[in-house]
Amino acid sequence: MTHSLVPVAAAPSSDLAVAGSWSRALTLPPLGHLDAYISxxxxxxxxxxxxxxxxxxxLRDHNDLEAAGRLVMSHLRLVVSISRQYLGYGLPHxxxxxxxxVGLMKAVKRFDPDQGVRLVSYAIHxxxxxxxEYILKNWRMVKLATTKAQRKLFFNLRSRKQGLRAEAADGDTHREVLSDAEIGLMARELNVxxxxxxxMETRLSGGDVVLDPAPSDDGDDAFGPIAYLADGSHEPTAMIESAQRDQLATEGVARALSELDERSRRIVSERWLQVNDDGSGGMTLHELAAxxxxxxERIRQIEVAAMKKMRKALAAYA
Known part of the structure; x- marks a missing residue:
C-alpha cells in the first residue's frame, strides 16, 4: 500500500496535475501495511x-491545497468503507x-458547498x-460490460443473485446456473x-482461458485451446497451396487435355472426369473397347500413355 494518499500514476491524465500537487501535500507517515493504513x-x-x-x-475560490487536504483526509474512511463492499470480486483491497x-479527489475538486449537500453525499457517486471502472477493466481479461445499462446490470446481478440463492425454494444454494423463473424475476426487478x-449471467459464470499455456516444469509444451482453435485454412502458405491446387484442377487439367488427341482425351474424360448421378464413374474399359x-488391354495402354503425357503437361504448367 502506498504511503501517500493516492499514487500519481493511478490518476487519469485529466486529473494528473491535480493529483500530483495534492499528493505532495496530502501524505500519511510510513505505515508498513494496509491494516495500519486503514487504522x-x-x-x-x-x-x-x-x-x-x-x-x-x-479551495474553490483560492485553490487552497491545505483546504483540499483537510477535505480529502477527513473522508478517506468513507473510501475504505465503500471499497469493502467490492471485496467479492477478488481484486486487492x-x-x-x-x-x-482517486474518485474522492475528483469529487473534492468539483464540490460546490453552496449546493446545500454534504461532501459525503456528493463523493459517494x-x-x-x-x-x-477499475473492476470492469481488471476483473476479467475480456471486458464484460461496455454500455451504461450493462454496467448497471453487471453490479446489480451479483448482489441480486446472492439474495436469490439465500431464498432458494429448492434449498440448492450451490447451483450456479439461474433457472428461467429466477431470470424472469431478476429481469422484472432490474427492469431489463x-x-x-x-x-450477462453467461459472461459472469465464464472464466478467462489461457489459449497458449506456458511449458510445464519438465519442458513439455502444455496442451491448450490454441492447439485446436487455430484455423489452418487461413494460414498464408496453406492458402497459396489451395489456390494452386484449384488452378491446376481447372486451367491446368484443361490445358493438359488439350495436348491429347481426340480418342485419348475421350478415354481419359470417360474414365476419370465423368461422374454419374448415382455417384459412379464413366464408361468401363470394356465399354470403350467395344x-x-x-x-x-489396348484401351488401358492408351489411357496410361495419355495420363503420362498429361502429368508432363501439368508439371510444365505448375
Missing part, C-alpha cells in the same frame, strides 16, 4: 459542517482503496464510479429483458 485513516478527525464549507470555499481515493440477464473396336 490510521479511521482515526483522522471528521469535519463539522462549518469547517467543511469553509474549506470547500477556500489496496487497489480498490486507491481507485476510490465519484468513489463508486472510479471503483466500478430476460435475454439481457441471461447473457465402341472403338479394340481390346480392353
Amino acid at each position: 490510521a485513516v479511521n482515526r483522522l478527525p471528521m469535519l463539522s459542517l462549518e469547517e467543511e464549507q469553509d474549506a470547500a470555499r477556500r 489496496g487497489d480498490l482503496i486507491q481507485e476510490g481515493s 465519484w468513489i463508486k464510479a472510479e471503483i466500478h 429483458k430476460p435475454e439481457e440477464v441471461r447473457e 465402341e472403338y473396336g479394340v481390346s480392353a
Whole structure:
C-alpha cells in the first residue's frame, strides 16, 4: 500500500496535475501495511459542517491545497468503507482503496458547498464510479460490460443473485446456473429483458482461458485451446497451396487435355472426369473397347500413355 494518499500514476491524465500537487501535500507517515493504513485513516478527525464549507470555499475560490487536504483526509474512511463492499470480486483491497481515493479527489475538486449537500453525499457517486471502472477493466481479461445499462446490470446481478440463492425454494444454494423463473424475476426487478440477464449471467459464470499455456516444469509444451482453435485454412502458405491446387484442377487439367488427341482425351474424360448421378464413374474399359473396336488391354495402354503425357503437361504448367 502506498504511503501517500493516492499514487500519481493511478490518476487519469485529466486529473494528473491535480493529483500530483495534492499528493505532495496530502501524505500519511510510513505505515508498513494496509491494516495500519486503514487504522490510521479511521482515526483522522471528521469535519463539522462549518469547517467543511469553509474549506470547500477556500479551495474553490483560492485553490487552497491545505483546504483540499483537510477535505480529502477527513473522508478517506468513507473510501475504505465503500471499497469493502467490492471485496467479492477478488481484486486487492489496496487497489480498490486507491481507485476510490482517486474518485474522492475528483469529487473534492468539483464540490460546490453552496449546493446545500454534504461532501459525503456528493463523493459517494465519484468513489463508486472510479471503483466500478477499475473492476470492469481488471476483473476479467475480456471486458464484460461496455454500455451504461450493462454496467448497471453487471453490479446489480451479483448482489441480486446472492439474495436469490439465500431464498432458494429448492434449498440448492450451490447451483450456479439461474433457472428461467429466477431470470424472469431478476429481469422484472432490474427492469431489463430476460435475454439481457441471461447473457450477462453467461459472461459472469465464464472464466478467462489461457489459449497458449506456458511449458510445464519438465519442458513439455502444455496442451491448450490454441492447439485446436487455430484455423489452418487461413494460414498464408496453406492458402497459396489451395489456390494452386484449384488452378491446376481447372486451367491446368484443361490445358493438359488439350495436348491429347481426340480418342485419348475421350478415354481419359470417360474414365476419370465423368461422374454419374448415382455417384459412379464413366464408361468401363470394356465399354470403350467395344465402341472403338479394340481390346480392353489396348484401351488401358492408351489411357496410361495419355495420363503420362498429361502429368508432363501439368508439371510444365505448375
